[in-house]
Amino acid sequence: AQRVTQPEKLLSVFKGAPVELKCNYSYSGSPELFWYVQYSRQRLQLLLRHISRESIKGFTADLNKGETSFHLKKPFAQEEDSAMYYCALGGNYQLIWGAGTKLIIKP
Amino acid sequence: DAGVIQSPRHEVTEMGQEVTLRCKPISGHNSLFWYRQTMMRGLELLIYFNNNVPIDDSGMPEDRFSAKMPNASFSTLKIQPSEPRDSAVYFCASSFSRDVNEQFFGPGTRLTVL
Numbered sequence: 001a002q003r004v005t006q007p008e009k010l011l012s013v014f015k016g017a018p019v020e021l022k023c024n025y026s027y028s029g030s031p032e033l034f035w036y037v038q039y040s041r042q043r044l045q046l047l048l049r050h051i052s053r054e055s056i057k058g059f060t061a062d063l064n065k066g067e068t069s070f071h072l073k074k075p076f077a078q079e080e081d082s083a084m085y086y087c088a089l090g091g092n093y094q095l096i097w098g099a100g101t102k103l104i105i106k107p
Numbered sequence: 108d109a110g111v112i113q114s115p116r117h118e119v120t121e122m123g124q125e126v127t128l129r130c131k132p133i134s135g136h137n138s139l140f141w142y143r144q145t146m147m148r149g150l151e152l153l154i155y156f157n158n159n160v161p162i163d164d165s166g167m168p169e170d171r172f173s174a175k176m177p178n179a180s181f182s183t184l185k186i187q188p189s190e191p192r193d194s195a196v197y198f199c200a201s202s203f204s205r206d207v208n209e210q211f212f213g214p215g216t217r218l219t220v221l
Contacts, residue, residue, distance in 0.1 A: 034208060043110070044150075044198065044212040086150060090208040093162065094140070099149040 002027050004089045006098035013077050014106050021072040021101050023061075023087030032090035033063055033070040039083045047072075047085070057081070077105045111213035113199050119219045125187040128216045131180055132201030140210060141174055141184050142198040150198075156182065157204055189220045 003026040013019055025031055035047040048056045050063040050070060061072045070087060082105045087098040112131040120126055132139050141153040154164040159176045167174070171190070176182040186193055196217050200210040 032208060043214055044200075046209055049208070088208075093138075093157070093204075093207050094152060094155055095208055095210065097150045097152075 002089060002091055002096050004087050004096050004098035006087055006101050008101045009099065010102045010104070012104040012106060015079055016076050019074045019077045019081065019103065021085050021087075021103065023070045023072065023098060025068050025070060025087075025089050027068075027089055031063070033061070034088045034090065034095065035059070035061055035070075035072050036086040036088060037083050038086070044086070079105045079107060081105050111199055111201055111211055113213035113216050115216060116214060117217045119221065120189055121221050122190055123188045125185065126189045126193075126218060126220075128184040128197050128218070130182045130184070130199030130213060132182070132199070133211055134180070136201035136203055136211070137179065138202045138204045138207050139176060139182050140200040141182070142200065144196045144198060144215070153184070191220045194218055194220050
């Protein structure tokens with residue numbers, strides 16, 4: 001069965017500290033993984049996708065097929081990173097969403 | 108382009124009343140999604156349209172929920188009768204069918220059923 005697991009509902013770190021939001025997936029084929037972000041009072045939007053291999057707003061995510069993971073990382077958290085983060089798996093015609101992790105950056 | 112447009116932004120209604128949520132997708136997008144977001148369940152896909160045709164409505168909770176897409180620029184999600192447990196934020200999203208995974212979300216409608 002296709003599934004996305006984000007084990008942490010809430011993650012709180014201090015400004016300047018490293019951040020890692022965990023995402024594990026279950027998929028039988030070749031996965032396409034995404035991170036979406038929802039800032040306070042803003043629309044849910046695409047942050048990055050694994051095939052682009054980009055760094056967006058200092059965030060990176062590497063697909064690890066052996067561990068079936070797609071963790072989102074940033075070396076130095078900033079207060080503006082506080083948001084809700086969703087990991088998603090691309091299926092045939094729709095996204096399969098994780099439950100989301102609320103990231104709080106403490107000053 | 109103003110992006111995906113949803114109306115109303117907020118809706119407060121009483122149990123038993125009919126509620127209609129509206130969505131205008133981004134021009135040129137031919138895939139449309141309705142989602143429901145709650146604290147308990149997170150983001151749930153309710154229904155997916157492609158070229159105005161409902162492809163997957165397995166996420167629609169029950170017969171009280173219905174969705175239509177009469178043309179490429181408009182969709183509705185109707186709840187009749189509404190119940191307090193329907194209180195949630197309802198999102199509409201659109202995308203190109205050649206890349207359904209890059210979805211563009213509307214601002215959402217916050218529904219409160221008293």
